[in-house]
Amino acid sequence: MKTIKQLTLEAIDLLKNLISTPSFSGEEHHTALLIEAWFTHNNIPYKRENNNVWAYNKYFDESKPNLLLNSHQDTVFPNKEYTHNPFEAIEKDGKIFGLGSNDAGGCLVSLLAVFTYFYSHKDLKYNLIMVASAEEENSGAKGLNSVLKHLPTLACAIIGEPTLMQLAIAEKGLLVLDIIVKGTASHAAHNNPNNSIYNALPVIEWFKDYSFEKISEVLGPMKMTVSQIDAGKQHNLVPEQCRLVIDIRVNDCYTNEEIFSIIDKSLSSEKVLITPRSLKQKSSSIPKTHPLVLAGIELGRETYGSPTLSDQAVLTCPSLKMGPGNSLRSHTADEYIFREEIEEAIPLYIELLNKTLL
Incomplete structure (x- = not known):
């Protein structure tokens, strides 16, 4: 099994490749291929529909509850104020620049690394399902909402969006x-x-x-x-x-x-x-007493309510929004994420799930 350090290095390499690959909402075909390659490289079977790619942990057990890990691969169009190529992953002064680096590439590659870490674990309390979804930014019909019909009933979810790894326990x-x-x-x-x-x-x-x-x-x-x-x-x-x-x-x-x-x-x-226009983009929340939230609080994370919309809106199960990066950087010119944020996020996610899954 790969170490956390190995997975982190590979996740950062994947992030740089994702940045270099345009993936506007509805046009994520090539980033979906990169995610397929991640699963193939790690000997993980996967499924794909349109540009959504998903996988189940090796020892999936139908009698157990299911925990979804999800983040999106699509981006908005680059802000006109960019001072460099938005599709060039530039690493400078501890930052990784590029379109989608913060929203939500850093979250996506971190969760992929975490899913891969737990993939071969036996005797987990929950099954793990990883979905790298499309069309989040435009709330498109071929995003996470289109995948849910293929998945078993979800008990809870972690949605990867930039929250500085704090616990967004509700979303408008x-x-x-x-x-x-x-x-x-x-x-x-x-x-x-x-x-x-x-x-x-x-x-x-x-x-x-x-x-x-x-x-x-x-x-x-x-x-x-x-x-x-x-x-x-x-x-x-x-x-x-x-x-x-x-x-x-x-x-x-x-x-x-x-x-x-x-x-x-x-x-x-x-x-x-x-x-x-639609009644589907509903508010979402997770109880403060939920095991995921309690585990996060135990790890020194703070809870708050998020004003921004995410793929949580299409879920009916309790869901926690949590990820590296800062929401204030999303959709801005010269978007970036600190390399250190990803290096800290992956072991923190793993600690959180260790307290929940084992």
Whole structure:
């Protein structure tokens, strides 16, 4: 069996290869090949559908609960402010630069190393399933959500996202609403008591002023933002419609369906049509008393609630978000991760799972 040091060196090499291989959401074919090569090199059978690659521990036992290890291989498009090639893995001053290094390449290669470390262990309390998923950044239909139907029931999960290896025990969900506010088209010179833009004002005011009663202990209050407005094409024509987009960050006190129901009952009318883009990106959490969380606290990790969305949103089991890197670096120009963060993450993950699996 390889040592932790060997696995760490190989994981960092894989990270550099991933950085050098473009993998925008939906275009991860070549990074999926790199992950296949990792499994092949380590004599681990794997499965693949679209650009998702997954594997099970050697001594998988159907009678045991299943623990998912997951992180994503896709990236956003590079920020225009990059000062160097985003697809060149540059190591300098202890940092590994490159697109996807922090979000979430460092997490992905760390979890692959950890899964490989435990792959041949016998008598684990949980089965381990490793999924290197696609289309996380665009919440695509061919991401982790498409793999779940192939997996056995999951008891819990660790989602690799940059958290400075702290314990994100809850994550806000996302609900995006498209709203059409109707009115009557007319010449701007004439009196029009049914101006769609004016009709939209009380709708905007409602979202500005409304407060949901339940406040999460970990995630805090709900947050609703009118983020887009579109109406009219020329100065002298009152438009028949005013379109709004609402960004809603959902805490773990409400389901997306409950939120939509409250808004729909409050605002929908003949003049106001509300359509949710998706109800699937729900909030997620894991109890503070869960063995994974207790093990992390014992290792000196802190718990917190995360405002950013991840593949946790498609899971129904308790899930913990935890990984090397800093979320504040994600999607920024000259993205990087410290080499030391990966070197520390892999043994820390292993300690966490030793306390949970053995």
